Amino acid sequence: MLNQPASVAEPFDALDSLSSAALDKWWIRRLRKVFTLAAERLPFYRDRFRAAGFDPARFRTLDDLRAVPISNKSDLLAIQRKTRSHNLGIEFEADAPQATVTLSLSSGTSGTTFITHTRTWTKMQGRSSCRAHWWAGLRAGSPLLMSAPAWHSYAAIQPFIAMHFGMPCVVVSGTYLPRFADRVVDAIVRFRPRFVTMFLPMVFSILATARHQGIDGDRLFASVQTLVVTGAPITPGMRQHLRRLSGVARVAEIAGSSENLLAVDCERAEGLHVVPDTCHVEVIDRATGRAAAEMERGSMVHTSVIPAGSVYLRYDGGDAGVINREPCACGLPSPRIKLLGRWEDSFTIGPHVLLPYDVQLAIEEEVPELSGAACVITREGLARGTLRVLLAEPEHAAASLLDGARAALSRRFGVPVEVVGVLDLPLRFKGVPPILSEQEAASQL
C-alpha cells in the first residue's frame, strides 16, 4: 500500500481499492490473457506477433509491452481496402452463428473502419463504463439522457449503464447537432437529469438556445449535479467557464475513443484516470518509440483488456497526450492521462510543434478574461510563420485585452503573434480552436 496514500471514498467495486502495484499485477494478468487469445484466434494479431517475435507466454511485466507491435488506423484501413470487408481479423466472435452483433464507426477523420460489438463485449465494456460514469459522479435515481443513439460507440454502452443503475432512459429526437439543441433543452427542462453527458461544442449550442428561450444556464442545469463533457480536451479555464455558464458544481471530462480508450476525471480533476477494466495506456515518445517520461508529451497508445468484439492492442489512435503515474489524492490506483488533441491537428511554428489546445491554454493562462472565448488559428498566419488568431471578443472586452494576449503569446512561444478581434465565430469553435483559412472561418459564420 506504499503507493496508496488515500482510500477511495466511494469505490465502484474492489478494483478501485487496489494499490497501484496490485493494479499493475492485475493488468499483467489481463493483458497476458488478451494477448494469448489474440495470438490464438485473431489473424491480424497472430501474424503481427509472429513477425515481431512476440510470444504472449513470455509476457510477465508491463515493460514487456515494448515487444508488442503497435498498430494504427492506417494498418486497419489497408486491410479493409485489401479484403473489402469490415472484418479485419481483430474481432472475437463476430462470425459465431448465434452472435448478436451491432457495428459502429471508428473515431477520427482519417477514414472509417468498423467496430464489432457482441453481447459479451457489451457486458464487459458496459460494466467498465459504469465504473467510469460512477467516477464521474453518476448515481441511480435520475433519468439518463441518451447522447448518441445507435451510431456511436458510446451509444453501445449507454443502454447497459441505464439498466445497471436502474435509470429511465430519455431519447431526444434528431441527433446531437446544434440544430437540434432546442430538443435537448426540452429534454433537460422536462426530465431534470442529475447527470448529463454532452459533446463539448453541443453544450454551448444548448446554452445559447436556452438563453434564446429566456432560460439562463443556472435554470437550465438546475437539476444537474455533474456535467460531463466529452469529444474534446478541456483546459482548466474552459472547465471554469463551463461551471460559470451552467452553474453546475462539477464539470467532469471523459476521454475516450471508439477503439476502447477510456479515461475519466475523479473529483480532483487533475487528470483523467485510466479505466482499468477497459484498457491499459502508455504514452510513447514519437521520435524514439520508447515510453515517454512522466508528463512529457507523446503518442497515446492503448491496449484493450476486453477479449470480446473488436480488440485494439497497442493501438495508436493518433492522439497526443501525457501520463501521470503519481498517486492521486482521490485514492484511485490507475494512472492519470490527459489527451491534448490529435497529432493530425498539430502544426509547427518557430521551434514548436503545437496543438490547438496549447493556444487555448496559453490564451486563458496569459489573459484569464479571455477564457472560453471562441477562436480560430489561421492557415495564412502559419504559412508565414505567424500565429494569427481570430478571437471572438467577449462582451465588454477592451482592445487592450487583445493587445495583452498578443504580447503574452508572442513572449510565451517566441514567434510573431497576431490576435484579431472578430464580432462572432460559430459556437462549435469554442474549446477547440480549429485551423482554418480566413475564408473558411468567414464562410462558417
Next chain:
Amino acid sequence: MPALKTNLGKYPFYRERLRADGRPEPWTISELESFASSHPGDPYAGRTDPAMAAAVSLQIEATGEPPVWIALNSAELGQWAGAVARMWTRWGTARGETIAFFEYGSSPIVLLASSGYVAYLRRGAAERAGLTAICNDGVATMAARMVSIVEAVRPSMLVLRRELVTPFAAALESSATSLANRVRWIALGEVEGAPARDEADRVSATFGVPVHRILRCDAAFLLAGDCPGCGAFHLDRLYRAETLASHEVAVTARFARLCPAVRYNIGPAELLESGCALAPRAQRIRC
C-alpha cells in the same frame, strides 16, 4: 393480442374527448400538440398514467414546440420491435445478413433494431431476424460514410431517411458504387406519414433496387411497411384500424398501455380489410 381495455378517463388528453360509448374522438398530431401547448408541464401531453413509470421516453420528432413525448415500458418496446421484425421479414431477410440505417439513431425504426440501441429492449428487431445492424445517423454530410458502409460492410438491406436520398445518390455516383445486385431492398421513411408511391418508384429507379415505403406515426407507435404484393401498408396484428366518416383512417396501437394510442387519425387513406395473398388476414391501408 386482446383489444386494449383501458379506462381512458384517467388520461387527461382522452378525458376531454371521450364519447358516451367510452371511446375517444379520433385525434391528430396537431390536436396532441395543442393539448401539449396548453399543458406545458406534462411532457406526454396527458397521455400517461402518472402512477406508471416509463422505462423509455421518446421525443416525437414530428411534434413542434413544445415537443411531445411518448413513454414505453420494457414489454411494449419488445412488442413494437416484434412488429418491425415481421415487417422486415415480409420484405425478405436472411439470418446472418446486415441491415444498415441511414437515419437518426433516435428514430423508432433504428432504436427498436437492437437491444444495444436502447435500454430495456430485450430483443431488438435485428436480433429477432438474426441480422447485424449498423447505423450511420441521419445527417446528409455523412453521405460519404454511407458509401464506406456499403462497400465494406455490404448490407443487404438499407433503411433510408427520405431527405438523404439525394446526397446518398450523389456520393454513390462520385465513388462509382452501385447498389444494384448488392442490396435486396431499401426502406424509405419519412418523419411522419409515408413517402408517396411515385417517389419510391423514382428512388428505386435511381438506385436500381426495390424500394419499400414505411408508414410512421410515432405518436401512435405506428410503423408499417408496404407490401410487395398489393402495394398497401400491411398493419401488424399489434394495430387495429378503422375507417372514419371523414374518409380518413384511425389507428389504435393495441400494445400501448403506458401511453395509450387510441384512434389516431393518420389522415386521408383507404382501409382494406383482409385479402392480400401474402398476408390474407392483415388489415391494409392505402395512402
